[in-house]
Amino acid sequence: MxxxxxxxxxxxxxxxxxxxxxxxxxxxxxxxxxxxxxxxxxxxxxxxxxxxxxxxxxxxxxxxxxxxxxxxxxxxxxxxxxxxxxxxxxxxxxxxxxxxxxxxxxxxxxxxxxxxxxxxxxxxxxxxxxxxxxxxxxxxxxxxxxxxxxxxxxxxxxxxxxxxxxxxxxxxxxxxxxxxxxxxxxxxxxxxxxxxxxxxxxxxxxxxxxxxxxxxxxxxxxxxxxxxxxxxxxxxxxxxxxxxxxxxxxxxxxxxxxxxxxxxxxxxxxxxxxxxxxxxxxxxxxxxxREIPELPDEKKLRFIKRYSITREHANSLTFDIHTADFYEDVASKRDPKLSATWIADVLKGELNYRSISMREASTRISPDDFVTILTYLKTGVITDRGATEIIREMLDHGGKPEEIMEKKGLGSIGSEAIETAIEAVIKENESAVQDYHAGKKEALNFLVGQVMKHTRGRAEPKEVRTMLKEKMER
Amino acid sequence: MIRKEEIEHIGWLARLKLSEEEKELFEQQLSSILDYFAVLDELDTTDVKPTYHVIGITDVVRKDEPKEALEQSEVLRNAPKKEKGYIKSPRIL
Incomplete structure (x- = not known):
């Protein structure tokens, strides 16, 4: 009917x-x-x-x-x-x-x-x-x-x-x-x-x-x-x-x-x-x-064309004018695709969870703060987890990205520190290492997890995995 | 001629309680008004544009500037019943 x-x-x-x-x-x-x-x-x-x-x-x-x-x-x-x-x-x-x-x-x-x-x-x-x-x-x-x-x-x-x-x-x-x-x-x-x-x-x-x-x-x-x-x-x-x-x-x-x-x-x-x-x-x-600005439909098409982002991201970013403006500010200074992912998927998710609007949020995180976070992320200063942690902290308690990174010890650690952590994990988990050598794939995941725990999430999981494999196969 | 039910309906729309005498009085008065409109209707107005306003001016607008409002106590002065700054009214469904 x-x-x-x-x-x-x-x-x-x-x-x-x-x-x-x-x-x-x-x-x-x-x-x-x-x-x-x-x-x-x-x-x-x-x-x-x-x-x-x-x-x-x-x-x-x-x-x-x-x-x-x-x-x-x-x-x-x-x-x-x-x-x-x-x-x-x-x-x-x-x-x-x-x-x-x-x-x-x-x-x-x-x-x-x-x-x-x-x-x-x-x-x-x-x-x-x-x-x-x-x-x-x-x-x-x-x-x-x-x-x-x-x-x-x-x-x-x-x-x-x-x-x-x-x-x-x-x-x-x-x-x-x-x-x-x-x-x-x-x-x-x-x-x-x-x-x-x-x-x-x-x-x-x-x-x-x-x-x-x-x-x-x-x-x-x-x-x-x-x-x-x-x-x-x-x-x-x-x-x-x-x-x-x-x-x-x-x-x-x-x-x-x-x-x-x-x-x-x-x-x-x-x-x-x-x-x-x-x-x-x-x-x-x-x-x-003459006072009518670019409207959502036009903006969406322009974002897709200009920043080569997906239709889904463009939809999500242009729905609200404040989000669209925020994105454009960030995208003009940092990798537009990375910006799209971090604003449409991560930031918007955190805002929904807290029921706050983008207009409100931009008084706590400015586009420049966001650029800083993405820069840290791209240059390996922080991990994905660290970036998310900084965004959450800024929304809940305010502060600046660099302060929060310092205070919470979120900075990624260098390869040497990862190596130390890996050595410790291998020593502590002999049976898991044996399982790995016996061909059990899950054992590797377990060991990666242990290293992440040791480093409190400050290592890049991909890097940990490669280094672990190399170490065990040597 | 206007019917009594119409008088009652108009009374209800205005939320007025009308006595039987009043209904009869208004029936006569409103009927004579309507009769006069019947006279006006005889005029041929095919080439006359409808009048929406009797004074010939247009475009009266004001600037969007807020001004001071009345004091709440002033606002409530005319209200027969009030509660916590509100005007009390019967519930109407």
């Missing part, structure tokens, strides 16, 4: 002030209701005024997604009552959004391998974020809600896709790609809590579509969609019908719940916002277009 998924992605823009008022957007970690004014509280008589930077960011996103930016854009009121919406309406866009019809390419690693897929973008529009509701317990067990309007009026861009996604996994990959593009544009930070929120329309062949609201994390999307597909499949299997409805995703329990809503599209009574005038955005287009 074919699954069709379309997404409505809401991304908070990195402006300094809100969309329609000059309140600061720096409210994360702030006390509730401290970043609000008459406008974002919906007090009578307060007038909205459009933030020009937010508009430009919206246009930048639309252009990066290959959309056609419209000559003129108009804001609308969408009327509904909910405690997080202080005016009783949300200022959003309707039939004159900033842009229509774009395209995002994703690499879907389905069962049939890395296949390139095109996901069509229906439209891009701007709107204000509502406030935030906090419940004690969950939404259906709490007796009341607490409202914080700090988020009210935050600039959002809404990106709507056609129902081109075929699985929850594809939806996750798409969102990852979207995040990557938005971060390249420097208009969005996916690490901020609630920076991206998604509503998903999902249907299975032969059923109506359901809309799942309130998906607020990248991981949540895949989980919410799997749950919803299973729910719809079970209904269809039992010969029941899937009803067209709006469902709420409960992140804590990982399930979707019917919202039993009585409101429909025509009940929103959209009409042009009388307090805001039409804006001719055509004049921004060329200027904004």
């Amino acid at each position: 074919d699954v069709k998924i379309g997404l409505e992605c809401h991304a908070q823009l990195l402006t300094k002030s809100k969309l329609f008022c000059p309140c600061s957007t720096d409210y994360h970690n702030a006390e509730p209701n401290t970043h609000v004014c008459a406008t974002c509280l919906g007090l009578p008589g307060a007038l909205p005024a459009v933030n020009r930077r937010a508009l430009r960011y919206g246009i930048k996103i639309a252009l990066a997604l290959g959309c056609t930016v419209q000559p003129e854009t108009i804001f609308y009121r969408k009327n509904y009552y909910y405690p997080d919406l202080p005016r009783g309406f949300q200022i959003t866009q309707y039939d004159f959004p900033i842009a229509f019809s774009g395209l995002v390419r994703i690499e879907s690693d389905g069962d049939d391998g890395g296949k390139e897929r095109e996901i069509r973008i229906t439209r891009v529009h701007m709107e204000e974020d509502p406030g935030r509701l906090v419940y004690k317990g969950t939404i259906d067990t709490a007796t009341y809600a607490l409202v914080d309007y700090n988020r009210s009026g935050m600039p959002l861009v809404e990106i709507v896709t056609e129902p081109d996604l075929k699985s929850p996994k594809e939806a996750r990959i798409f969102l990852g790609k979207l995040r990557s593009i938005l971060e390249y544009l420097d208009v969005f930070d996916g690490n901020l809590e609630g920076a991206m929120r998604v509503d998903a329309n999902i249907s299975i062949e032969g059923g109506e579509r359901a809309e799942v609201k309130n998906i607020s994390s990248f991981k949540g999307v895949e989980k919410a969609l799997y749950f919803e597909i299973t729910r719809q499949r079970n209904l269809l299997r039992r010969g029941l019908t899937v009803q067209q409805e709006t469902r709420h995703y409960d992140e804590v329990r990982g399930i979707t719940l019917s919202m039993r809503t009585k409101e429909f599209e025509h009940d929103y009574r959209y009409f042009p916002e009388p307090d805001l005038v039409p804006i001719r955005i055509a004049k921004y287009i060329e200027e904004v277009r």
